[in-house]
Amino acid sequence: MADSFLAPHPELSYAEALHRLLSLADFERMAGTMAPATKNDLSRMRELSERIGGPWQAPIIHVAGTKGKGSTVAVAASILRAAGLSVGTFTSPHLHTFRERISLNGEPANEEQFAGALARVWPHIEAMGNESPNGRPTTFEALTAMAF
Numbered sequence: 001m002a003d004s005f006l007a008p009h010p011e012l013s014y015a016e017a018l019h020r021l022l023s024l025a026d027f028e029r030m031a032g033t034m035a036p037a038t039k040n041d042l043s044r045m046r047e048l049s050e051r052i053g054g055p056w057q058a059p060i061i062h063v064a065g066t067k068g069k070g071s072t073v074a075v076a077a078s079i080l081r082a083a084g085l086s087v088g089t090f091t092s093p094h095l096h097t098f099r100e101r102i103s104l105n106g107e108p109a110n111e112e113q114f115a116g117a118l119a120r121v122w123p124h125i126e127a128m129g130n131e132s133p134n135g136r137p138t139t140f141e142a143l144t145a146m147a148f
Contacts (some may be wrong), residue, residue, distance in 0.1 A: 012119040013113035021118060022096065024125070026139035044134040048145050051124040056148060081105060090147035092140065102147045117146035 001133070010018075060075055063069045070091065077087045077107060087105055094100045102109045102117065109117065121142060129136035 012115045014115045016116035018119040024139045045141050048137050122143045
């Protein structure tokens with residue numbers, strides 16, 4: 001996650017960013033309902049990643065499992081920051097606000113940074129919805145792209 005990518009973007013407010021983000025398919029919020037037919041592979045994420053300039057060469061630590069992910073990420077980030085590195089984190093789910101999913105050096109993205117990150121990703125999301133055989137990215141895929 002680069003500082004410049006989280007720079008404020010004057011064309012989109014936080015409220016508008018949330019409205020756009022929540023217009024995407026969100027399988028986290030679809031519990032107990034019939035989800036639309038979907039491909040369960042990485043094709044959409046790979047395409048979105050390429051469209052926004054990936055893949056990235058920065059080292060990434062991926063923490064998965066059912067218990068202790070937040071603590072593990074917090075400890076790893078603290079160690080890396082203590083070593084003088086700039087550390088971005090992307091966690092899911094959030095507790096109070098989508099902004100807390102994306103942070104840089106322990107500070108969650110503010111409303112302007114969050115809206116700016118979505119504004120930079122949004123044209124690619126729309127283009128995929130209009131022209132890609134993979135379809136439009138999901139909320140989670142958009143947030144992942146925003147974090148990168």
